[in-house]
Amino acid sequence: MKAIIFGAPGAGKGTYSTRMQNQLGVDVIAMGDIFRESVKQSTPLGKKVKSYVEKGALVPDDVVGEVLKERLAKVPKDKGFLLDGFPRTIEQADTLEKIAKIDVILQLDVPDEIIIQRLTSRRLCKNCGTVYNIRFLKPKKEGVCDKCGGELYQRADDNEEVIKNRLQVYKTQTEPLIAYYKKKKVPFIVSTTKSIDSPPEPMVEAMLSELKKLKLA
Numbered sequence: 391m392k393a394i395i396f397g398a399p400g401a402g403k404g405t406y407s408t409r410m411q412n413q414l415g416v417d418v419i420a421m422g423d424i425f426r427e428s429v430k431q432s433t434p435l436g437k438k439v440k441s442y443v444e445k446g447a448l449v450p451d452d453v454v455g456e457v458l459k460e461r462l463a464k465v466p467k468d469k470g471f472l473l474d475g476f477p478r479t480i481e482q483a484d485t486l487e488k489i490a491k492i493d494v495i496l497q498l499d500v501p502d503e504i505i506i507q508r509l510t511s512r513r514l515c516k517n518c519g520t521v522y523n524i525r526f527l528k529p530k531k532e533g534v535c536d537k538c539g540g541e542l543y544q545r546a547d548d549n550e551e552v553i554k555n556r557l558q559v560y561k562t563q564t565e566p567l568i569a570y571y572k573k574k575k576v577p578f579i580v581s582t583t584k585s586i587d588s589p590p591e592p593m594v595e596a597m598l599s600e601l602k603k604l605k606l607a
């Protein structure tokens with residue numbers, strides 16, 4: 391399957407992506423990661439990307455297209471891929487269109503209040519980075535990582551103001567893309583979270599069974 395996953399920051403894209411990767415073997419491609427990989431490899435293309443990143447400039451769409459093309463060429467033909475964090479603009483969607491035909495859009499629909507509650511109660515281990523949540527994924531001992539005993543902390547940008555801002559940016563960015571793919575009649579699978587306590591597993595299962603119906607899983 392060739393898929394894109396859309397979901398606001400904090401909507402749980404990581405959970406879904408990891409399951410798709412484990413269960414279906416799809417190659418999860420996070421755009422931020424491939425830029426980092428590309429820069430590290432110091433290929434001619436990597437050097438080009440680096441020159442923009444170092445200046446703090448936006449990598450232009452044609453370069454993004456090249457990086458993506460190079461990365462998609464490595465995807466096992468029988469497995470497919472799941473794009474996370476790309477496309478972000480209509481121009482990028484057009485670029486992608488020239489490289490691969492998208493079979494399905496996975497859309498995570500989580501109300502803002504739930505995302506805010508989820509992110510403001512998130513805690514991370516200073517030492518190993520494990521993520522906890524003081525509401526529903528509590529460590530055994532308050533403030534201490536179960537895995538390594540490290541100290542847990544709250545990210546400075548996990549506060550309501552910043553989160554609301556990020557959600558607004560996400561919406562402004564994503565709405566035109568949703569319309570773009572609907573117009574192209576690409577099938578959508580929408581996963582809607584109704585409560586902060588809904589466990590992700592059954593929702594991921596539901597998504598997998600919808601993918602089966604589309605013969606993509």
Ligand SMILES: [Zn+2]
Binds near residue numbers: 516519535536
């Ligand atoms: Zn830890």
